[in-house]
Amino acid sequence: MPVGGAEEKIRDTEILRHFVELSGGDGARIVVIPTASRAKETGESYLSLFRGLGASDGSVLPIESRADCSRKEWIREIESADGVFLTGGNQLRLSTTIGGTPVAFALRRMNRRGMVVAGTSAGAAFMSEHMIAFGEEGASPRADMVTLAPGLGLLDNVIIDQHFRERDRLGRLLAALAFNPNGIGVGLDEDTAAVIGPDNVLRVLGSGAITIVDPADLEFSSMDSAQEHSPVCLIGIKIHVLIADSTFDLTTRVAAPPPHL
Amino acid sequence: MPVGGAEEKIRDTEILRHFVELSGGDGARIVVIPTASRAKETGESYLSLFRGLGASDGSVLPIESRADCSRKEWIREIESADGVFLTGGNQLRLSTTIGGTPVAFALRRMNRRGMVVAGTSAGAAFMSEHMIAFGEEGASPRADMVTLAPGLGLLDNVIIDQHFRERDRLGRLLAALAFNPNGIGVGLDEDTAAVIGPDNVLRVLGSGAITIVDPADLEFSSMDSAQEHSPVCLIGIKIHVLIADSTFDLTTRVAAPPPHL
Numbered sequence: 001m002p003v004g005g006a007e008e009k010i011r012d013t014e015i016l017r018h019f020v021e022l023s024g025g026d027g028a029r030i031v032v033i034p035t036a037s038r039a040k041e042t043g044e045s046y047l048s049l050f051r052g053l054g055a056s057d058g059s060v061l062p063i064e065s066r067a068d069c070s071r072k073e074w075i076r077e078i079e080s081a082d083g084v085f086l087t088g089g090n091q092l093r094l095s096t097t098i099g100g101t102p103v104a105f106a107l108r109r110m111n112r113r114g115m116v117v118a119g120t121s122a123g124a125a126f127m128s129e130h131m132i133a134f135g136e137e138g139a140s141p142r143a144d145m146v147t148l149a150p151g152l153g154l155l156d157n158v159i160i161d162q163h164f165r166e167r168d169r170l171g172r173l174l175a176a177l178a179f180n181p182n183g184i185g186v187g188l189d190e191d192t193a194a195v196i197g198p199d200n201v202l203r204v205l206g207s208g209a210i211t212i213v214d215p216a217d218l219e220f221s222s223m224d225s226a227q228e229h230s231p232v233c234l235i236g237i238k239i240h241v242l243i244a245d246s247t248f249d250l251t252t253r254v255a256a257p258p259p260h261l
Numbered sequence: 262m263p264v265g266g267a268e269e270k271i272r273d274t275e276i277l278r279h280f281v282e283l284s285g286g287d288g289a290r291i292v293v294i295p296t297a298s299r300a301k302e303t304g305e306s307y308l309s310l311f312r313g314l315g316a317s318d319g320s321v322l323p324i325e326s327r328a329d330c331s332r333k334e335w336i337r338e339i340e341s342a343d344g345v346f347l348t349g350g351n352q353l354r355l356s357t358t359i360g361g362t363p364v365a366f367a368l369r370r371m372n373r374r375g376m377v378v379a380g381t382s383a384g385a386a387f388m389s390e391h392m393i394a395f396g397e398e399g400a401s402p403r404a405d406m407v408t409l410a411p412g413l414g415l416l417d418n419v420i421i422d423q424h425f426r427e428r429d430r431l432g433r434l435l436a437a438l439a440f441n442p443n444g445i446g447v448g449l450d451e452d453t454a455a456v457i458g459p460d461n462v463l464r465v466l467g468s469g470a471i472t473i474v475d476p477a478d479l480e481f482s483s484m485d486s487a488q489e490h491s492p493v494c495l496i497g498i499k500i501h502v503l504i505a506d507s508t509f510d511l512t513t514r515v516a517a518p519p520p521h522l
Contacts, residue, residue: 139431209401209494211401232502233519236501240498261486261494
């Protein structure tokens with residue numbers, strides 16, 4: 001369940017509440033991993049939000065180093081959790097600290113078994129196999145505007161970008177997909193979540209939109225010959241802008257509007 | 262020939278030079294209409310640029326009021342021009358001052374007969390039948406983020422937006438198309454021009470990209486039921502990002518990469 005960042009925490013806590021409900025609702029055991037953030041209080045403040053939404057138990061794992069990622073009692077915390085929440089901050093801090101460690105393996109293993117993993121902003125970016133490490137703003141793609149890095153790998157075929165509308169990130173998502181038009185781009189606006197179930201169907205939750213960028217029918221890309229700073233030519237990109245309750249099947253690549261519209 | 266604004270005027274004047282060449286090159290008679298701009302010197306500085314690029318003759322028509330648009334000697338200037346250039350500024354000043362006047366009719370009539378009309382920024386926006394009057398930034402469309410107004414009507418089936426990458430305007434272009442997915446969106450980056458010939462084929466010129474937004478296969482739009490400030494659901498938008506020498510046939514809606522790639 002990747003979230004586009006800046007999810008509403010006071011008035012309408014729909015997204016955080018849904019995460020608690022997916023994790024089992026009342027009595028759900030939630031683990032917060034605040035590693036992306038440099039602010040000391042981030043983890044605890046999320047945990048108290050989740051407690052306020054019905055989670056009866058839980059903990060914060062203040063992972064700061066790769067050595068922390070081998071601590072047996074923390075692995076056990078993850079293994080006994082119903083849901084894990086990755087906070088925002090810097091996704092490279094997540095990948096350099098957690099990547100390839102027992103914590104990463106535990107998250108992947110438990111997620112396959114049904115444990116809910118949510119991440120907001122940097123936490124969302126980190127969830128896919130190929131992660132946008134950093135990049136530049138702008139609506140049209142240029143050759144060197146985005147840098148990819150290996151992510152946590154919970155989502156195979158997807159590249160996630162967040163704060164999508166707010167930070168003008170279509171260009172860098174297109175550039176990321178142009179390297180290898182195998183993946184599906186998922187651009188998350190703020191206060192918006194992609195709830196992806198075991199059936200690989202994505203459902204939109206929240207007040208913003210999710211922009212799906214599907215390069216399956218790409219006819220031409222100049223990414224292999226583009227000069228530094230130069231724009232990239234891409235012919236035949238398909239885009240869906242999805243609002244709450246719309247769905248996108250990540251396997252069949254079929255989008256559907258909200259059922260009530 | 263709509264231009265995305267901020268075309269290079271000193272080092273590589275490719276776009277302005279191409280406009281002069283299309284108008285006949287050496288000896289071409291160029292008329293500059295600086296109405297969109299509030300700066301007194303805009304018209305004269307463009308005219309001296311064009312003279313430096315080979316245009317031997319020309320004039321600035323400092324149209325400031327609707328009454329100016331009936332001045333017979335200015336209509337004759339347009340009727341004897343090889344090319345007319347509309348400067349940047351505010352497109353609503355163009356539409357409120359020139360719309361429906363003898364100057365507008367002269368521009369349409371002469372353009373149909375082969376006179377070149379170029380416009381940069383606001384001048385580009387004004388050229389289409391449906392013009393983006395103003396709007397908000399952002400990559401995903403919302404219900405009330407864009408306001409359309411009737412434009413000059415040289416291009417029937419096209420909605421132009423400019424400073425496209427630089428000002429993050431995909432959302433407002435999508436919103437503009439969502440009202441009636443009949444048109445084709447043309448998002449022009451700065452220092453980039455769309456050269457549209459009598460064959461209705463658009464060729465890209467300049468250092469940036471042109472983003473073509475084609476809603477022909479749109480499966481669903483929630484524009485009719487979207488709440489104020491809320492995002493709009495759009496399923497099945499096609500996008501092409503085109504670089505210099507790419508083409509897009511506005512009749513058949515087929516894009517082609519640069520021939521040398």
